[in-house]
Amino acid sequence: MHPSLIARVFPRFFVILVLLTSAFAGDSVDRGDARARTTPSLEPTYKVQAGVDGEIYPVFANYASLLRQNDRSFGVITVTISNHSDTTLRQRITAEVKGWSDQEIQFVELPAGKEKTYLFAPTFLPRLYQNHEIAAATAAVSITDMAGNPIYETTAPVHLRSSEDMYWGKDFKYASFIASWVTPHDARVEAVLARAKNYLPDHRLPGYEKWKSKDQQEQETYKEAQAIFTALKHMGLSYVKSSTTFGDHKEVSERIRMPRESLDQSSANCIDAAVTYASLFENLGMDATVVIVPGHAYTGVRVAQGSQKFLFIDVALTGRAAFEAAVASAEKGLAKYDSSFVKQILIQDAREVGIYPLP
Numbered sequence: 001m002h003p004s005l006i007a008r009v010f011p012r013f014f015v016i017l018v019l020l021t022s023a024f025a026g027d028s029v030d031r032g033d034a035r036a037r038t039t040p041s042l043e044p045t046y047k048v049q050a051g052v053d054g055e056i057y058p059v060f061a062n063y064a065s066l067l068r069q070n071d072r073s074f075g076v077i078t079v080t081i082s083n084h085s086d087t088t089l090r091q092r093i094t095a096e097v098k099g100w101s102d103q104e105i106q107f108v109e110l111p112a113g114k115e116k117t118y119l120f121a122p123t124f125l126p127r128l129y130q131n132h133e134i135a136a137a138t139a140a141v142s143i144t145d146m147a148g149n150p151i152y153e154t155t156a157p158v159h160l161r162s163s164e165d166m167y168w169g170k171d172f173k174y175a176s177f178i179a180s181w182v183t184p185h186d187a188r189v190e191a192v193l194a195r196a197k198n199y200l201p202d203h204r205l206p207g208y209e210k211w212k213s214k215d216q217q218e219q220e221t222y223k224e225a226q227a228i229f230t231a232l233k234h235m236g237l238s239y240v241k242s243s244t245t246f247g248d249h250k251e252v253s254e255r256i257r258m259p260r261e262s263l264d265q266s267s268a269n270c271i272d273a274a275v276t277y278a279s280l281f282e283n284l285g286m287d288a289t290v291v292i293v294p295g296h297a298y299t300g301v302r303v304a305q306g307s308q309k310f311l312f313i314d315v316a317l318t319g320r321a322a323f324e325a326a327v328a329s330a331e332k333g334l335a336k337y338d339s340s341f342v343k344q345i346l347i348q349d350a351r352e353v354g355i356y357p358l359p
Contacts, residue, residue: 075119
């Protein structure tokens with residue numbers, strides 16, 4: 001996988017697609033010398049942005065659409081209005097990706113001399129999350145006055161990335177969005193757990209049990225992780241890379257299989273397997289983590305409630321080595337790197353900032 005956590009609020013990262021500026025002159029009369037002359041009467045200007053370099057990633061679209069307008073820090077489409085006039089601007093903006101999303105409406109009340117960016121995240125139709133290749137689409141913005149008279153309108157071409165495409169950003173800036181691939185409630189995840197319990201003496205997967213001591217919880221966590229590893233091995237899961245994707249961000253993006261796909265195909269590379277294991281642990285109410293180092297990824301699970309210790313697994317060895325070897329490989333692999341080269345994404349932390357599973 002490609003080398004590189006998320007801040008709760010991060011800067012807008014969209015590239016300008018359309019910029020329209022206009023100014024109109026109006027007549028005025030200088031009564032002092034009785035000569036007519038023109039003075040500029042400045043009109044509002046509009047700037048529209050869409051996607052990441054014109055590419056819309058379903059993972060970001062889903063995240064933004066789940067937030068209330070006032071809680072957004074970025075939008076799938078953004079409209080910046082600069083009010084150069086001397087009166088308050090009152091307008092109505094609509095934004096959509098034609099054929100792929102619903103239409104979002106926002107109302108403008110912008111004082112004279114002010115500028116504001118309006119963040120749009122229209123809800124996308126299911127077809128976006130069923131799309132597995134890059135697709136062409138059109139982002140459309142329309143602005144009217146409060147009476148419905150047209151003021152400004154534009155469209156711009158965009159690329160819709162595959163639902164499996166992850167945009168890491170420079171130095172894995174957006175790594176926390178990997179939690180969108182962690183799907184604990186998927187039926188295939190449930191099916192793995194149903195098999196895994198059969199590899200435990202008492203045929204149960206209780207997750208953490210508060211009445212147990214931390215040492216007892218740690219012992220139980222190890223046994224449950226081993227049972228899950230064994231179940232996946234017997235289901236035939238093993239390593240297949242399959243990370244190629246298309247578009248303009250090949251160095252900072254990649255294809256990641258959803259757990260249901262990995263389980264259906266019995267194939268997973270390191271990051272595919274990492275989100276699959278994290279889904280299984282999260283389903284059990286355990287604190288899962290995905291750990292990224294240059295060129296590789298691991299899964300971890302907190303060994304006991306309140307503990308700072310994690311059990312890490314080199315999940316790329318699923319189906320090819322014993323569980324003990326996968327644990328030892330993760331410990332050895334992580335020990336090679338300074339902390340500055342390790343990105344550890346706690347799934348629970350991502351959930352708390354609104355990063356939920358992709359549809």
